Amino acid sequence: MSAQSSQSSARIKAREWVIVLASGHTSPQSIAAVKAWLAEAEEHRQAFDAERQLWQELHLFEQVLAQAEPQPRCRPVQPRRAWKPAKRWAFALPVMAALGVALFFAPDIMLHLRADYLTHAGEVATYTLPDGTSLALDAQSAVALHFSPTERRVELLAGRLWVDVQHQDTRPFRVVAADGVTQDVGTAFFVGQDKNRVDIAVTQGRVLVGKQDAAMQTDLQVGQAAHYLRGGAVMRDPAVDPEDIAAWRYGELVIRNQSVADALRLIARYRRGPTWVWANTAGMDRVDAVLRNDHPDDAILSLINGRGLKLTHLPGNGLLITSGSR
Incomplete structure (x- = not known):
């Protein structure tokens, strides 16, 4: 797919959403509206990612922009309609740089966009998922749900979770973290993600842990644990006391x-x-x-x-x- 023009309708709309998110005055309604727009088309997601990346890079030029003085031109030139987008960019560039700094230092905004459930510092919460599964989130954690007629998939975006899976629903239940998948086999289990490392431990039943698109899986039972690094294989860890697993819930x-x-x-x-x-x-x-x-x-x-x-x-x-x- 060819790269989108910076003045395509999707890029312009994405730019407007980034301004809203970086303003520091977001509301649940505005976050819901952004999520809805992103879900409408893959083109929207690509445009948003491109604008976000651009704005994050602009903070590197903030001091240069603050110090630079515009040089007078030899001749004034009458603007033409064809240059309206460029004129808009020239006017918006200093504002974008300032807002880019705010966006760079506000990763929670990006998590809000993707997350269905999210906790903040000092907050531990328990939720009941649409299928009846109990989900506990540790502080500073976030997940996105991807439930379909054929599977129940929870994507761990940040932090740590524990789930007690509802088995009256016959769809497979999986937790995706980094480039690995943990699949429930009659289970309550923990998954934690820290930088490029993902840890798994089982408090009840069994899980199968493997890398995405890999045939080999590691079978873990009660009290057993494992971990994997992004791009690495699943490695078994020493056994743990099930009472110690996800003890932050208590x-x-x-x-x-x-x-x-x-x-x-x-x-x-x-x-x-x-x-x-x-x-x-x-x-x-x-x-x-x-x-x-x-x-x-x-x-x-x-x-x-x-x-x-x-x-x-x-x-x-x-x-x-x-x-x-x-």
Whole structure:
């Protein structure tokens, strides 16, 4: 398919939607309208992706645009109708650069567009899907549903989920994360995605885990776990206590053999404010702990205690973790 013109009707409409989303004044109605427009045609999705990419790149030129002064022309030229789109771009470019910065730093907007269910920092939620399946989402997680007459597919867009699958519905139930698929076989199970790694663990029944379009699948039963990297094979992990799997559903945060940096990043998911770690935690003892995720600041304090780290509270409920005197 040939690339769309930047002045095609789809690109112009996509540009208008990006302006709305980057304005910081989105509403559930406007997000629903964007989703409906994207679902109308693949051309709309391609146009939106192109405009979003362009606007994200424009933030790199913000300072240049702010400093550049327009040079006077030797002769004034009367604009012609054929140049109306270019004139519109010249007028909109500084605005687009500023809004591009807002869009670049607002990934939640993109998740809102794709997600059917979404949680924010410090929020753990449980939903009942249209087929009766129970879905639990950890903090900062999002999923999109793709239910059809032949399958029930849940796409994990971010974060971590746990499902207790309803089996009165005979359609296969699958969770897609990165480039892999976990298929239910009479199951309650966990899937978590962090960057390019996906983890799976089973609390009840069985699942089959495989890469998309691959014939080989890994069979996991209760207490068994596995992971895969994007572009990599499925690898089995040591067995886990089923009670520890997705314990965040009950307000517990189970940390097993994780680095201090990873443990702090995990706890930060439950804070309603930013957390920065400006300390070298390499070489510190790995973390094995069971903490409360409904009191994340206390959890952070208990984790840094005795590790030579200092905690500073900042405006806006921010936390700064730095190296302190031992």
